[in-house]
Every structure is written in structure tokens, then in C-alpha cells.
Amino acid sequence: MPRLIDLVRIAGRRLVVPLLGYPGAQLTCSSLKQNEFNPVLHCESICRLVDRFSPDAAFFMMDLSVEAGALGLPVRYPLYESPTVEEHPVRSLADLEAFKVLDPLDDALVQARIRAMELMKERLDVPRGGYVIGPFTLAGLLMGASELAMATITDPDLVHGVVGFCTDVCVRYARALAAAGADMIAILEPTATFLSPQAFDTFCGAYIRGLITEVTGNPGMTGAAPAGDVAGGTDATGGRAGAGARTATGTTDAADKADAAGVRNGSESAGIERTTGATGSASRANAPDIAGPRRADAMTPMMILHICGDTSHLVRNMCATGAHGLSLDSPVDFARAAREADPEVVLIGNVDPVGVMVQETPDGVRRAVRALLDMMEPYENFILSTGCDLPYETPFENIDAFMKEGRL
Amino acid sequence: MFDFAEMKAALEHGKAAQVKEFAEKALAEGVGAEEILNEGLIAAMAVVGEKFKKNEVYVPEVLVAARAMYAGLDVLRPLLAKSGVKKAGKLVIGTVKGDLHDIGKNLVKMMFEGAGYEVVDLGTDVSPAKFVDAVRSERPDFLGMSALLTTTMPSMKSTIEALKDAGLRNHVKVLVGGAPVTSKYASEIGADGYAPDASSAVDVAKELVKGK
Numbered sequence: 001m002p003r004l005i006d007l008v009r010i011a012g013r014r015l016v017v018p019l020l021g022y023p024g025a026q027l028t029c030s031s032l033k034q035n036e037f038n039p040v041l042h043c044e045s046i047c048r049l050v051d052r053f054s055p056d057a058a059f060f061m062m063d064l065s066v067e068a069g070a071l072g073l074p075v076r077y078p079l080y081e082s083p084t085v086e087e088h089p090v091r092s093l094a095d096l097e098a099f100k101v102l103d104p105l106d107d108a109l110v111q112a113r114i115r116a117m118e119l120m121k122e123r124l125d126v127p128r129g130g131y132v133i134g135p136f137t138l139a140g141l142l143m144g145a146s147e148l149a150m151a152t153i154t155d156p157d158l159v160h161g162v163v164g165f166c167t168d169v170c171v172r173y174a175r176a177l178a179a180a181g182a183d184m185i186a187i188l189e190p191t192a193t194f195l196s197p198q199a200f201d202t203f204c205g206a207y208i209r210g211l212i213t214e215v216t217g218n219p220g221m222t223g224a225a226p227a228g229d230v231a232g233g234t235d236a237t238g239g240r241a242g243a244g245a246r247t248a249t250g251t252t253d254a255a256d257k258a259d260a261a262g263v264r265n266g267s268e269s270a271g272i273e274r275t276t277g278a279t280g281s282a283s284r285a286n287a288p289d290i291a292g293p294r295r296a297d298a299m300t301p302m303m304i305l306h307i308c309g310d311t312s313h314l315v316r317n318m319c320a321t322g323a324h325g326l327s328l329d330s331p332v333d334f335a336r337a338a339r340e341a342d343p344e345v346v347l348i349g350n351v352d353p354v355g356v357m358v359q360e361t362p363d364g365v366r367r368a369v370r371a372l373l374d375m376m377e378p379y380e381n382f383i384l385s386t387g388c389d390l391p392y393e394t395p396f397e398n399i400d401a402f403m404k405e406g407r408l
Numbered sequence: 409m410f411d412f413a414e415m416k417a418a419l420e421h422g423k424a425a426q427v428k429e430f431a432e433k434a435l436a437e438g439v440g441a442e443e444i445l446n447e448g449l450i451a452a453m454a455v456v457g458e459k460f461k462k463n464e465v466y467v468p469e470v471l472v473a474a475r476a477m478y479a480g481l482d483v484l485r486p487l488l489a490k491s492g493v494k495k496a497g498k499l500v501i502g503t504v505k506g507d508l509h510d511i512g513k514n515l516v517k518m519m520f521e522g523a524g525y526e527v528v529d530l531g532t533d534v535s536p537a538k539f540v541d542a543v544r545s546e547r548p549d550f551l552g553m554s555a556l557l558t559t560t561m562p563s564m565k566s567t568i569e570a571l572k573d574a575g576l577r578n579h580v581k582v583l584v585g586g587a588p589v590t591s592k593y594a595s596e597i598g599a600d601g602y603a604p605d606a607s608s609a610v611d612v613a614k615e616l617v618k619g620k
Binding site: 149 | 422463465466467468469471472475506507508509510511514557558559560587588590592593
């Protein structure tokens with residue numbers, strides 16, 4: 001199974017992967033909403049970003065509403081900002097039943113994302129990344145973040161039930177993205193930022209670990225159980241048993257797709273070159289062959305855990321989920337995180353996406369990137385990135401400055 | 409003499425029903441509503457706020473403690489209103505237009521209420537016109553605006569402009585906060601104060617009116 005740290009080692013230089021997505025809509029003169037609904041346009045926006053900025057990997061646009069929308073929650077789609085879930089109706093385990101009859105993969109927007117990933121696979125020669133919401137954050141959308149937070153203290157059984165159900169949804173979608181060609185899948189778990197380390201292990205980490213195991217067929221990077229209560233982890237698995245039957249079916253479906261994708265990937269590795277197609281070639285003379293090891297083992301994406309905000313207190317716990325990489329936001333002290341993290345887990349980050357990337361001058365961006373690179377110089381397990389997804393309006397000269405300084 | 413230690417411990421642990429009972433018991437023993445508010449509720453919320461600042465407790469613990477505080481406050485409110493207890497100040501707060509995120513805004517609200525302020529919560533997706541109307545009718549000391557989305561931040565600026573147009577800008581101190589907001593942005597748009605997190609928001613507000 002390929003690991004992110006192997007990719008970093010093969011490259012032989014710092015990899016530079018800003019979380020680009022939304023700014024791609026500028027290049028196709030489109031709104032974010034159009035990209036959410038139109039997979040061909042979405043892929044085009046991402047391919048043009050790759051042509052324009054030559055990042056070492058390309059993620060599609062970040063979106064925390066796809067899975068909740070597939071479950072039927074009302075979602076608002078503004079033209080130029082990320083979609084927002086408007087209602088959070090679940091108050092009890094009984095309320096969950098209505099959601100269990102749905103297969104999230106049948107949803108049109110979920111299918112649009114999967115299709116966008118298939119198209120990215122055809123056109124991009126850099127590793128492709130997709131996003132899936134984290135089970136705890138999806139639970140927060142179902143219940144409301146404040147209600148979920150309080151229930152971790154007042155009604156733990158409800159939280160385990162909802163997060164367990166959500167894990168199942170995430171597994172289905174992540175497997176489909178992997179089958180469609182995602183080399184990396186970043187699990188977006190922003191709501192977990194407010195948990196204590198112990199609560200993280202019990203209500204989030206254990207489920208992330210389950211998700212990673214289900215998607216990769218491997219318990220992940222570290223053999224250790226989550227740092228906290230092992231019984232919590234056992235409960236977590238037990239909590240998902242109710243949804244087990246559907247998971248089993250899902251496994252078969254995904255395995256079929258996996259085989260099919262494996263065959264396609266096999267033919268690629270036999271010599272069919274991937275290009276960016278219509279927008280021209282994204283192949284670069286200086287591009288490290290980091291897509292290479294992936295092709296031999298096509299169905300096990302590298303799993304990254306992304307949590308926004310200040311997660312300094314959770315670094316060890318995040319490592320214990322088995323994630324191959326941690327994408328951490330700008331408030332985190334990366335040198336400190338590097339001292340705490342498992343050296344086989346890659347830290348990805350963390351230039352401020354707004355304070356620096358949107359609001360600074362190119363010189364300011366260069367200074368921020370240089371300071372981060374200098375600070376992380378002693379550490380091998382590091383990919384230069386932004387703390388979170390870049391906003392639509394990020395000035396291109398700032399992205400250029402980021403890439404140029406990162407490649408010096 | 410009523411012992412507030414147990415009541416405070418109950419609040420810190422988020423035991424809403426117990427806090428309510430303690431408040432009723434204290435009243436029955438003849439303790440004044442204002443004393444219960446200060447010694448039982450505000451003092452305990454201050455402890456929770458301090459622990460939150462030091463990462464000894466996290467958001468879930470603060471939320472359940474706040475819920476317990478409200479349970480106690482509900483008992484005291486009619487009496488407090490009757491006795492006309494002076495509040496520390498008044499805050500009008502809301503999440504700006506286009507933004508539906510409320511957890512940060514709610515934390516700030518709780519911290520202010522826990523510090524003895526009167527808070528008028530306008531909810532989420534609040535337009536500049538609605539903020540202006542509330543400042544006009546409520547006459548608060550502070551106006552707090554929260555945003556989680558980068559794209560909704562400009563609405564903070566529009567609101568400050570709208571306050572100027574309405575001739576109300578000098579009547580209220582404007583505080584801003586939220587994940588994408590920086591102190592640089594706050595000063596650029598002409599806000600009076602910026603707080604990086606909920607626990608420091610009350611300190612920022614107190615600092616702004618110091619010596620006033």
C-alpha cells in the first residue's frame with residue numbers, strides 16, 4: 001500500500017500543494033455553484049489550475065455539504081462561496097431511521113463529484129485528491145454543532161449512534177471516489193476542533209480510524225490504538241454494527257468498481273500517458289514521478305485528515321487515527337506539531353489562506369512561505385501547503401509567489 | 409449563610425437541574441437575586457471561562473455550563489428585572505449576512521452573559537440594516553459581528569458604513585471576530601475591537617470602555 005511519506009521521499013524535494021480549488025473557477029469564468037453542479041466544468045477548472053500553477057497534486061473543490069445534501073438536508077448554494085447546510089433536524093436515534101433508506105451514492109451531486117474525479121483521472125498526470133466529510137462533522141450537520149457538542153457530555157449513546165451512521169455514509173462515498181481515481185482522499189473534520197483530546201479519541205478518532213481501515217483495507221500508518229480509551233473505540237465499532245448489512249453490500253459494489261479501475265490503471269502503467277487534454281499538457285520537466293507507485297496498487301488511496309482551526313492539542317490523537325497525512329490550519333505551530341507527530345505521518349500546511357494568501361502582497365506571501373520552510377527544514381515529513389482551501393478571490397500573483405518560493 | 413460552593417461546582421459541571429434547584433433554595437433562604445447572580449452564576453462562569461482559556465476545558469464543557477447558567481438565570485430573571493439591577497453593559501450580537509454559522513457567536517454571547525452583560529442576539533444571516541435597526545432601538549454599548557466565511561466578511565464593513573450613514577457610529581463600540589477575521593482586517597474596516605476567541609472578547613470590550 002502506498003504511503004504519503006513514500007511519495008515525499010521519492011520526490012527528493014519539498015512537495016508544494018496549496019489547497020487550490022475555488023480559484024479555478026476564475027480561470028473558467030464560472031461561479032462556484034456552476035462547478036458544484038457541472039462535473040465537466042469542475043474538472044476543467046482544476047486542470048486549468050494545474051496548468052497555470054503546476055502544483056505537485058491537485059484536489060477538487062472543498063465542499064462540506066455534499067454528503068449532507070445527499071441525505072436530504074436543505075443546502076444553500078451561493079454563487080461564489082461554499083454551500084451551507086441550513087437545517088439540522090436530528091434529535092434522537094429514531095430520527096436517524098429516515099436517513100437510512102437512502103444510498104448517498106444515488107444523489108446527483110455526489111455523482112457529479114465522482115464524475116469530476118473520473119475526468120480528473122483521465123486528464124491529470126499529478127496525483128489527484130478528493131474530499132470526504134468526516135463522520136463527526138457530518139453528525140454536526142445532522143444534529144447542529146452545538147447540540148452535538150453538548151451531547152458528547154449529556155448523551156454519548158446518541159453521539160455514537162449518529163457518528164457511526166455517518167461513518168458508513170463517508171465510507172461509501174470515499175470508496176467511490178477511490179474507484180473513480182482519487183490517489184488521495186482528505187477527510188474534512190472541522191467540527192472536531194473543539195473536542196478535548198480524550199473526547200476526540202472517543203467520538204471522532206475511533207471512527208476516522210474505522211473509515212480509513214474500511215477504505216484502504218489496512219489499519220493505517222500506526223499500529224497503536226487511539227491514545228485514549230480503548231473501550232471507546234470498541235463501542236464505536238459496535239455502534240456501526242447496525243449499518244453493517246449495507247456496508248457489506250457496499251463493499252461488493254466498491255470492489256467491483258475497484259477491479260474495473262484497477263484494470264484501467266494497469267493499462268495506464270503499461271504506457272498510456274495521461275495528459276491534461278484540451279487545456280494542454282500539465283506534464284512538467286521538473287515533475288517528480290510521484291504518481292508512479294500509486295498505479296501498481298490503484299485502489300488504496302492515501303488518507304489525509306484535515307481539521308480547521310487550532311488543533312495543537314490534537315496532533316498526537318490525529319496521528320493515532322492511521323491517517324497518512326495531517327492537513328493542519330494556520331493557527332498550529334508546525335515545528336511543535338512536527339516534534340509531536342509520528343515521523344511517518346506527513347504534516348501538510350499551513351500558510352494562512354486569508355490573512356496571507358488573500359490579504360498580503362506577493363512579497364508578504366514569499367516571506368510567510370520562507371519562514372515556514374526554514375522552520376520545517378529539519379523535518380522530512382512535510383508538504384508545503386495552505387492551512388485550508390483558498391478562497392475564490394485569492395490573487396493569482398499570490399499563488400504564483402507561493403509556488404515560486406516553495407520551489408526555490 | 410448560603411454556601412455557593414456546591415452551586416458553582418454544579419454549574420461548572422453543567423448540571424442544569426441542580427443549578428436551578430440551588431437558585432430556588434438560595435432565594436428561599438432569603439439570599440438576594442443579585443447576590444445569587446454574582447456569587448453563584450457569574451463567578452462560576454468566570455471560572456469556566458478561565459479554564460477554557462487555558463485549554464483545561466473545551467467547547468462542549470462551556471456549552472453545558474452555559475446551559476446550566478441559563479437555568480439559574482431563568483429563576484432569577486423576574487426578580488432581577490423587578491429590582492432593576494444594573495448590568496455591566498449591553499451587547500447586540502449577530503452573525504453577518506450570508507453566514508449561517510452560530511457556534512462562535514453563541515460562545516461570545518455566553519461569555520458576555522456570564523460576565524453580567526445584557527445580550528440581544530439577532531441570530532445568523534443578519535443584514536447591515538437589521539444591525540442598524542437594533543443599535544437604534546436597543547442603544548447597546550457594544551455591537552458584535554461574527555463571520556466564519558471569508559466571503560461574508562465584507563458585510564462587517566458594510567454594516568459599519570451603514571452605522572455611519574445612520575449617524576449611529578459614535579454611539580456604539582464595534583467588535584468583530586470569527587475564524588477568517590484578523591486584527592488587521594478589523595482595523596482596516598474601522599472596527600473598534602477584535603477578539604481572536606470567545607474567552608478574550610469580554611476583556612477586549614472592557615478595555616474599550618476603560619475610564620469611560
